[in-house]
Amino acid sequence: MNRRYFDHNATTPVSxxxxxxxxxxLQRMYGNASSIHRTGQEARQALEQARRQVASYxxxxxxxxIFTSGGTEADNLAVFGVVRASRKPxxxxxxxxxxxxxxxxxxxxxxxxxxxxxxxxxxxxxxxxPEAIRRCIxxxxxxxxxxxxxxxxxTIQPVAEIAGMARxxxxxxxxxxxxxxxxxxxxxxxxxxxxxxxxxxAPKGVGALRVRNGVALQPLMFGGRHEQGRRPGTENVxxxxxxxxxxxxxxxxxxxxxxxxxxxxxxxxLERVPGTRVNGAGAPRLPNTTNICFDGIGGExxxxxxxxxxxxxxxxxACSSGxxxxxxxxxxxxxxxxxxxxxxxxxxGESNTEEDVDELVKAIVEAVERLRRVxxxxxxxx
Amino acid sequence: xxxxxxxxxxxxxxxxxxxxxxxxxxRGTRVIGFTMQLWDQRRLPQVAxxxxxxxxxxxxxxxxxxxxxxxxxxxxxxxxxxxEFEERVVKPFVAEYLxxxxxxxxxxxxxxxxxxxxxxxxxGVGAEWIATGHYARxxxxxxxxxxxxxxxxxxxxxxxxxxxxxTQEQLAQTMFPLGELTKTQxxxxxxxxxxxxxxxxxxxxxxxxxxxxxxAFLEAYFQDQGAPLGRTRGEIVTxxxxxxxxxxxxxxxxxxxxxxxxxxxxxxxxxITTDPGAQRVVVGAEKQLFxxxxxxxxxxxxxxxxxxxxxxxxxxxRNKHEAAPATVFPTGSPERVEIRFDExxxxxxxxxxxxxxxxxxxxxxxxxx
Numbered sequence: 001m002n003r004r005y006f007d008h009n010a011t012t013p014v015s016x017x018x019x020x021x022x023x024x025x026l027q028r029m030y031g032n033a034s035s036i037h038r039t040g041q042e043a044r045q046a047l048e049q050a051r052r053q054v055a056s057y058x059x060x061x062x063x064x065x066i067f068t069s070g071g072t073e074a075d076n077l078a079v080f081g082v083v084r085a086s087r088k089p090x091x092x093x094x095x096x097x098x099x100x101x102x103x104x105x106x107x108x109x110x111x112x113x114x115x116x117x118x119x120x121x122x123x124x125x126x127x128x129x130p131e132a133i134r135r136c137i138x139x140x141x142x143x144x145x146x147x148x149x150x151x152x153x154x155t156i157q158p159v160a161e162i163a164g165m166a167r168x169x170x171x172x173x174x175x176x177x178x179x180x181x182x183x184x185x186x187x188x189x190x191x192x193x194x195x196x197x198x199x200x201x202a203p204k205g206v207g208a209l210r211v212r213n214g215v216a217l218q219p220l221m222f223g224g225r226h227e228q229g230r231r232p233g234t235e236n237v238x239x240x241x242x243x244x245x246x247x248x249x250x251x252x253x254x255x256x257x258x259x260x261x262x263x264x265x266x267x268x269x270l271e272r273v274p275g276t277r278v279n280g281a282g283a284p285r286l287p288n289t290t291n292i293c294f295d296g297i298g299g300e301x302x303x304x305x306x307x308x309x310x311x312x313x314x315x316x317x318a319c320s321s322g323x324x325x326x327x328x329x330x331x332x333x334x335x336x337x338x339x340x341x342x343x344x345x346x347x348x349g350e351s352n353t354e355e356d357v358d359e360l361v362k363a364i365v366e367a368v369e370r371l372r373r374v375x376x377x378x379x380x381x382x
Numbered sequence: 383x384x385x386x387x388x389x390x391x392x393x394x395x396x397x398x399x400x401x402x403x404x405x406x407x408x409r410g411t412r413v414i415g416f417t418m419q420l421w422d423q424r425r426l427p428q429v430a431x432x433x434x435x436x437x438x439x440x441x442x443x444x445x446x447x448x449x450x451x452x453x454x455x456x457x458x459x460x461x462x463x464x465x466e467f468e469e470r471v472v473k474p475f476v477a478e479y480l481x482x483x484x485x486x487x488x489x490x491x492x493x494x495x496x497x498x499x500x501x502x503x504x505x506g507v508g509a510e511w512i513a514t515g516h517y518a519r520x521x522x523x524x525x526x527x528x529x530x531x532x533x534x535x536x537x538x539x540x541x542x543x544x545x546x547x548x549t550q551e552q553l554a555q556t557m558f559p560l561g562e563l564t565k566t567q568x569x570x571x572x573x574x575x576x577x578x579x580x581x582x583x584x585x586x587x588x589x590x591x592x593x594x595x596x597x598a599f600l601e602a603y604f605q606d607q608g609a610p611l612g613r614t615r616g617e618i619v620t621x622x623x624x625x626x627x628x629x630x631x632x633x634x635x636x637x638x639x640x641x642x643x644x645x646x647x648x649x650x651x652x653x654i655t656t657d658p659g660a661q662r663v664v665v666g667a668e669k670q671l672f673x674x675x676x677x678x679x680x681x682x683x684x685x686x687x688x689x690x691x692x693x694x695x696x697x698x699x700r701n702k703h704e705a706a707p708a709t710v711f712p713t714g715s716p717e718r719v720e721i722r723f724d725e726x727x728x729x730x731x732x733x734x735x736x737x738x739x740x741x742x743x744x745x746x747x748x749x750x751x
Contacts, residue, residue, distance in 0.1 A: 297506070298503065298506075301507055304459050304503075304507045305506065305507040305508060307457070307459075308414065308507060308508055309508075337465075367506075370506055370508065371506035371507075373505075373506075374503075374505045375502065376502070
């Protein structure tokens with residue numbers, strides 16, 4: 001069966017340009033970047049070239065870029081690294097209720113380590129009010145962490161404003177930029193910013209944390225002196241090169257085409273399927289994401305029905321066994337557990353076509369109709 | 383999506399449902415595999431016991447089911463019915479126990495989760511049928527124009543005691559491919575089909591109480607709900623009111639139970655009845671356990687129309703009970719019957735099901751009052 005992929009916030013296919021760089025590096029660039037000999041030196045040069053590419057994309061200095069195994073490690077390094085480096089007797093972290101688990105669960109671990117964590121809820125539109133963050137700031141605050149764009153609903157957070165506020169108070173500010181990167185201009189004015197390569201048409205297994213010069217950071221792991229002692233482990237040079245090629249290949253013009261397809265999908269669903277609402281509608285959102293609540297059906301069932309029809313979409317939150325709990329993001333936005341369970345995320349990408357979108361709409365109309373026919377929860381007069 | 387008819391198979395990761403998926407797949411049916419996530423074993427760690435892995439809804443079972451699905455090359459999904467399961471199975475189970483009855487969660491799960499929520503979802507995603515690894519048979523009676531439920535060919539594995547609540551509509555959309563096979567044949571088939579679970583052990587306990595300690599589950603569940611069980615201690619008495627000792631809660635006892643009473647009076651004592659209102663457990667000699675009649679309510683006449691005249695049947699009053707000859711008397715309501723056994727039966731237990739058979743045919747069933 002022809003498969004059409006609408007889950008680019010989960011991961012992206014590797015683009016041909018990136019694949020070419022990656023394959024060549026895997027074949028040739030086997031040196032250890034820490035070695036003295038020229039095989040190692042070549043690997044070092046390649047690694048530093050990749051670092052310059054990522055730094056240029058993030059508008060920072062190359063030495064501010066730490067390569068990691070991916071977005072989760074970058075977020076963990078930022079959160080634990082800053083908090084554990086602080087010598088304050090009492091420590092408070094301010095974050096939001098809609099963070100990715102890479103930040104949320106790191107914060108929950110900090111709570112077990114006697115750090116106070118405040119989780120600021122968003123408004124009903126999925127955007128956090130900077131004033132709500134400001135009200136949480138006190139003398140004990142050692143870190144503020146607010147994601148740049150939400151992975152489930154795509155809402156863009158006012159990070160520039162929050163960054164300014166944090167700077168005023170001399171508090172380090174981290175932003176999880178994993179979903180924003182490649183889709184909207186990245187945020188340069190933050191102290192720490194996490195990105196992941198596999199959301200950018202590069203392979204899994206590599207990401208980066210930008211750490212502004214002067215921000216104290218305790219490493220998560222201990223070993224050799226790689227990445228200036230902040231992230232030990234032999235550098236994954238081919239992956240870093242692929243990452244570098246991927247950020248160079250980012251084009252916000254191409255994103256405009258994705259935005260038009262997303263809008264086409266969204267308006268077709270709202271028009272042709274009664275009982276639907278866009279979660280986070282009205283808020284500034286990523287150009288590729290739409291999260292839609294379909295009254296009277298389970299999001300999980302719709303995802304399965306669409307998969308069987310050849311379309312990959314997502315409910316946005318999955319546990320290790322593949323089963324679904326109601327989304328913490330949607331419930332934090334004030335949706336009921338039932339509404340949250342009725343919501344499905346469509347995240348588009350460069351490989352999609354208008355024809356894909358039209359086929360998807362047809363499949364959604366058919367699947368939703370059938371699911372509602374058998375659903376005890378659906379009445380069109382709700 | 384207008385291809386060959388497709389069947390959603392409920393795959394637990396065990397040998398029976400895995401064989402169902404493999405058999406249907408081999409016959410050329412479009413099979414979609416599902417594992418239902420019904421209960422989170424991590425929720426009440428104090429009763430998880432050492433059986434927490436390798437039991438229902440554990441990650442091990444999902445792993446096994448997924449492996450079979452991969453082997454067959456069929457689509458496979460884990461679906462979450464925890465909310466439905468807690469509401470329709472666990473809560474009634476707990477309430478029944480506290481009311482001094484001995485409930486059957488598997489029947490509730492069949493009636494409300496497997497053959498309702500799961501069936502709805504299966505139809506919603508485009509399947510025409512569901513199939514499970516139950517040992518039972520479904521037959522269409524052309525003359526009566528209705529479907530009938532029959533015991534499995536393998537009497538020792540027959541599961542119709544738990545399936546009497548199915549409706550005509552549910553039966554019309556359900557397949558029990560193992561009904562004609564013996565367990566030995568099923569295992570042999572699983573081996574021949576090269577299924578990775580062919581030698582896997584069977585689970586015996588109620589799936590959400592893997593260590594089999596119901597009392598500990600009830601206590602842990604109430605704790606989890608933020609409302610620990612209040613005072614549950616009470617007296618152990620004889621039928622004529624003699625106090626023999628104390629007990630730690632009526633929910634710890636079921637009719638016919640002999641062990642764990644903690645009292646000794648020379649002759650063996652059994653629980654004759656429990657009275658949750660007075661927190662009393664009444665004990666007595668074994669002969670006091672025998673009853674020759676009972677009332678059953680919420681009758682479902684699965685294979686026949688509700689009878690208007692007395693009816694001869696063999697009646698089974700718990701899963702391990704040998705169905706006993708009886709006469710079934712209609713009352714004013716088709717949903718309630720009086721059952722008079724030819725011979726008194728041991729430990730007629732409120733909350734268990736009374737299931738009526740005519741040979742292999744399951745006539746219907748209801749709940750013992």
